[in-house]
Structure formats: C-alpha cells, structure tokens
Amino acid sequence: MAKPKFAMYWAASCGGCEIAFLDIREKILDFDAAADLIFCPCLMDTKYKDIEAMPDGSIDVTLFNGGIRSEENLHIAKLLRKKSKVLVAFGSCATEGCIPGLANLTTKSEILDYVYRRSPSVVAGNQVLPQLSTETPSGTLTLPDMFETLRTLDQVLDVDYRMPGCPPVAEQIWAVAEAALTGNLPPKGSLVGVNPKTVCDECERTKEEKKIKAFRRPHLVDPRDIDPVKCLLEQGLICNGPAVHAGCGALCPQVNLGCRGCYGPAEGIQDVGAKLAGAIASVIDSDDPAEIDRIVGEILDPVGTFYRFGLAGSIVGRRII
C-alpha cells in the first residue's frame, strides 16, 4: 500500500520549524517508515512545477510554516491548499505572524529602505533596491512582490488545523504527526499540539499574591538573585504565562526566563497582547498614578513584550499607516 504523502513548506519564517521537526530524533525513522515526505524546500530539491502537476488533494498532510509576506508565499499557500487533504498552519509564524509579523509596525518602503540602504551591513551610500523585473542578456529576471502587511495563513485561506509554538516542541510535533498518520486528528478547526489551559497551569513555580513595585529586565538581573522556586512575575520579571496556551511544558520559567508567549493566546482569549497588558497591569501594587506611570514605564517595549508573537494575528494587526 502506498504510504501517505507529507509536505512541509516555509513561507515568511526562519527555518526553525523544520529544525524542530528533526528534534523528534529517532522517531524520524518511524516517520520515514510510515510516510513519504514529497516536498520540503528546506531539505530537498523539488520544483514548484512538480507540485503543480500533482492531482488536487493528492498530498495527505501539509505542515505549512511561515506567514504570508510575498506574492510567492501566497501563490504556494494556495497551491498547497489545493493539493492537500489536510493543511496545518504549523508554528507561530503561520498561526500568528510571530517575529516577522512585528514588521507590521512599519511599512514596506521603510523595510526596504532600511535593509538595502541604511543597515550597517550594506555598502555606505547604496541606493539600489531590488527590482521586480530586470532585463539581462539571458532574459528577464523577476522577483515576487512584497505585501505591505504580513498575514497569517488562516487570514488568506481555509486552514484545517492550527499548531502554535516558536517552534512547536518535539513531543507535540510527534503526537500530531502520529495522529495524522493514523487518522486520529481531532475535528477540523481544532488547535492541535497544545495542552489545556495556560503556561501558568503547567508551571511548577509557587504562586502567591502578585504585587509588583518594579519590573526588572532579565538581562540586567544577576541569575543568583532570582528565586528558583517562586513565580517569576512575583519577582518583577515579566512573564506572559497567565494568558498563553499550555503545550510547551512551561520550558522558559524552568530556566528562570519569563514566558515570552510563543504558544499564543490561551482558550477564550481573542487578543493576547490586550489580555497580557491587562494581566500585568492588574498586579501593579500602587494607587498613585505617578508611581503607576513609573512602574509601567519600566516596560520599555510594550508591543515587543505583549505582541512579540501575535501582532499580525491580533485584532490590532498592524500599525495604521
């Protein structure tokens, strides 16, 4: 009997989700025995035209990571939607926009201007920007256009499942792959690769009443001054655990780092940044407006703190331009 066909694609992403797939270690042999990986540009040289030539619905499962930043991303997303029985938005970039989605704070022209003219790694004085079409002696070379706004996969087409995480942890990847291979996926539309409730519920640190007089930035804190048992938020270290979906096993608090929020909003939360800002504000221990301003002012990058992974997928979505 033919093995089920799997595909994996990266759009606007870093490649970390492909690396995370390799983190399933020896299970990769079980995966190889049970399925054929027929398309994965990070690992193998398959041409888009090979996928275009396949009958519709002939790929059993596609894990699609990355946000939709360019015409090419959108074209391949639509192509894989057509060719796949099951399409999974895989990882934070596809489900929420993740770090590439923070570019929604700026504009396409500002991005190009910085990257090609002003960044420290370009030749000083360079004014040349990439062109969509360039004539050469060998013919016309073209580049896909960039969109003004990065969108999540489910903002551009119908997605069967969403699997959060930056990247999803290996145990969850294998659990979802196994469910897909054995036909045991939950109903369409489900969030997969997660546990119930929030990171706080998985975190083993002791929780008491949270009353914050000052926030401390992690890189300015001597690790020896962090209580290894007590809730980090109660120690003035921002931790997004109260509003973030469980699934990772509370990895970051285990190593003295506040949860940054990569597993996305917990159930029932529509806008993770708004919820986190509210949760953090509610633990500030003061009635004095000036002192509250001072304490809040210690959070130097509110968008990067509360919307680091979820800006593109949030209600706000982007900076108004």
Ligand code: SF4
């Ligand atoms: S706020 Fe952070 S450190 Fe505190 S219990 Fe929740 S996840 Fe753990």
Ligand code: SF4
């Ligand atoms: S603790 Fe938070 S940031 Fe760390 S892996 Fe889990 S969800 Fe992601």
